[in-house]
Amino acid sequence: MNHFKKIFQTLLVIHLFLFAACLGFQGLNAQETRQAIPKSQILGHANWQEERDYIGLMAAFSVVYTDWQTADTHPRGYNIGCVLVNNGGEDALPVYWARNSVNFVNNKTQHGEVRTLMGYSFQENLKDLTGYTLYGTLEPCAQCSGMAAMLGIDRVVWGQDDREYGGTMVRLNGDKDRISPCVTLESTQTEYCWEQPFPKTTGFTQPIQITAFWDNFGLLLEEGYQIYKVQQKCDPERGCMVDYLYWGPVRSLFEDIYGTFIHYTVQYETENQEFYDKAKGLVTEAGQSHDRNLGVAF
Ligand SMILES: [Zn+2]
Numbered sequence: 001m002n003h004f005k006k007i008f009q010t011l012l013v014i015h016l017f018l019f020a021a022c023l024g025f026q027g028l029n030a031q032e033t034r035q036a037i038p039k040s041q042i043l044g045h046a047n048w049q050e051e052r053d054y055i056g057l058m059a060a061f062s063v064v065y066t067d068w069q070t071a072d073t074h075p076r077g078y079n080i081g082c083v084l085v086n087n088g089g090e091d092a093l094p095v096y097w098a099r100n101s102v103n104f105v106n107n108k109t110q111h112g113e114v115r116t117l118m119g120y121s122f123q124e125n126l127k128d129l130t131g132y133t134l135y136g137t138l139e140p141c142a143q144c145s146g147m148a149a150m151l152g153i154d155r156v157v158w159g160q161d162d163r164e165y166g167g168t169m170v171r172l173n174g175d176k177d178r179i180s181p182c183v184t185l186e187s188t189q190t191e192y193c194w195e196q197p198f199p200k201t202t203g204f205t206q207p208i209q210i211t212a213f214w215d216n217f218g219l220l221l222e223e224g225y226q227i228y229k230v231q232q233k234c235d236p237e238r239g240c241m242v243d244y245l246y247w248g249p250v251r252s253l254f255e256d257i258y259g260t261f262i263h264y265t266v267q268y269e270t271e272n273q274e275f276y277d278k279a280k281g282l283v284t285e286a287g288q289s290h291d292r293n294l295g296v297a298f
Contacts, residue, residue, distance in 0.1 A: 048090075048271035053211065055272060056094065056135035057159045058261040059083045059279040061217070063097045064112075064137055065254040066287035071246035077102040079245040079254070080138045082116040083282060087131030087154070090271055094279045096120040097286050112136060113144035117151055128152040138241070139166035139212070146172075148208060149198060155209040160221040164239035169210040172198045217257055224249055258283075 045051035064081040081099035085092050098115035102108050113136055121129060130152035134140075139162040140148065148156055149172050156169055174197045182193040197208075212218070225244050234240035244250065261283065266273045 045267055048268035051267050052272055052275055053135070053157050055261075055264070055266075055276050055279055056083055056085060056133070057137075057157060058257055058264070059094060059097075059283055060135045060137050061159060061254055061257040062261045062283040063286040064099060065251075065258040066283065067099060068251055068254070069246060070251075071243065074103060074246065076100070076104045077110065078242040079250070080136070080242075081112040081286075082134055082136040083279065084116050084120050084129075085133040085135065085275075087129075092133065093275055094282050096123075097282045099286075109143060111141065111144050113140050114147060117144075117147055117153070121151065130154065133157065138162050138245075140169060141165040142168040145169050145208075153208055155211065157211040160218050160225075161212055162241055163225075164241055169208065172208060173210060174198070217253060220253060221250065224253075 045054060060081055060083045063083060064079050067076060069076055069079050077100035079100070082097065083094050084096040086095045096116055096119060098112055098119050100112040101110045101115060104110075113134060116134065117129065120126070128151050131154045132151075133155040134148060134153050134157070136156070136158045138160050139158045140156060141162070142165070145156070145168040182191055184191045224247070225241065228234075228244045228247055229236075229240060232240055232243070234243075262280070264276065266276050
């Protein structure tokens with residue numbers, strides 16, 4: 001992880017310096033940016049589940065890296081992707097991967113999460129995915145969060161928060177501590193409150209568990225996004241997350257995660273060695289095909 005941080009920070013500092021030089025060092029304070037990153041480093045994982053989440057996320061980042069799209073040419077879509085883990089408790093294994101393909105399919109609903117969840121459930125003829133875990137590089141949007149909820153996904157773990165399109169998993173979970181619990185529809189003056197998780201009726205035994213994976217690369221991606229937004233003068237309302245994910249320093253970070261993943265040594269071998277081997281197999285497969293679902297109608 002320290003390796004990621006050094007490389008990404010170096011690239012960010014270069015960009016920052018060039019940007020600041022262009023603007024006469026106005027508007028951005030490098031020291032403040034540096035201080036936003038915690039000093040702690042990950043020396044090991046506290047338990048096998050934590051390490052499994054780490055492996056699952058690294059696999060999702062690696063799936064994206066193996067078919068990197070650039071700002072100039074992005075025939076597939078955005079640099080966002082997922083890995084799905086089946087419902088097997090401690091014996092659960094990664095079973096599927098997919099990437100965002102909005103351009104290839106020419107359809108803006110074709111997010112990495114949608115293509116993972118639908119691709120696998122159709123392939124296996126599964127009506128729901130109760131107990132499964134979805135690992136994604138970016139926090140899911142409303143569409144993908146809803147699909148995960150309807151399919152009964154147990155846990156959704158993501159590497160980077162999405163300030164513009166995120167927050168919906170929290171709403172689905174009815175977490176009133178993090179969001180305003182009520183909203184009033186202007187047209188009918190109907191008040192909707194998040195008093196309980198969605199879905200609230202039968203069919204699902206528990207709300208989706210969410211995990212914002214604020215590991216170092218999540219923090220680095222967030223820090224980079226704050227810099228990029230200023231540099232690119234992004235619309236503060238709409239943001240520019242998907243454009244940011246084409247950025248050179250972001251590619252370098254994904255590349256570093258990929259390198260670490262490929263050479264990773266499992267800490268909790270009994271629980272996670274097979275999990276890691278399977279995840280590595282999926283990443284290899286993702287690297288050998290442009291996108292295995294492309295062109296296949298759901
Ligand atoms: Zn989505």
